[in-house]
Amino acid sequence: MVVCQRCGTENPEGSQYCGGCGRPLKIFPKIKKKEKEPKKPESELKIQIFLVIIIVALIVLATQIASLPKM
Ligand SMILES: [Zn+2]
Numbered sequence: 001m002v003v004c005q006r007c008g009t010e011n012p013e014g015s016q017y018c019g020g021c022g023r024p025l026k027i028f029p030k031i032k033k034k035e036k037e038p039k040k041p042e043s044e045l046k047i048q049i050f051l052v053i054i055i056v057a058l059i060v061l062a063t064q065i066a067s068l069p070k071m
Pocket residue numbers: 004005006007008009018019020021022023
């Protein structure tokens with residue numbers, strides 16, 4: 001069973017086109033996932049990890065400064 005993402009019509013398995021609206025039915029989740037894998041998130045992830053490391057370092061630094069005996 002293939003449900004059209006546009007109109008919701010249920011088409012028999014293997015249908016290439018929707019029986020309701022005629023839209024081509026693309027049922028290649030694996031290929032779609034590959035297409036949806038741009039290389040940008042990887043660098044964004046690295047930046048996020050970098051930011052987390054900086055934040056953790058700042059927290060550690062702040063706690064160390066706070067634990068220091070003040071004049
Ligand atoms: Zn349809």
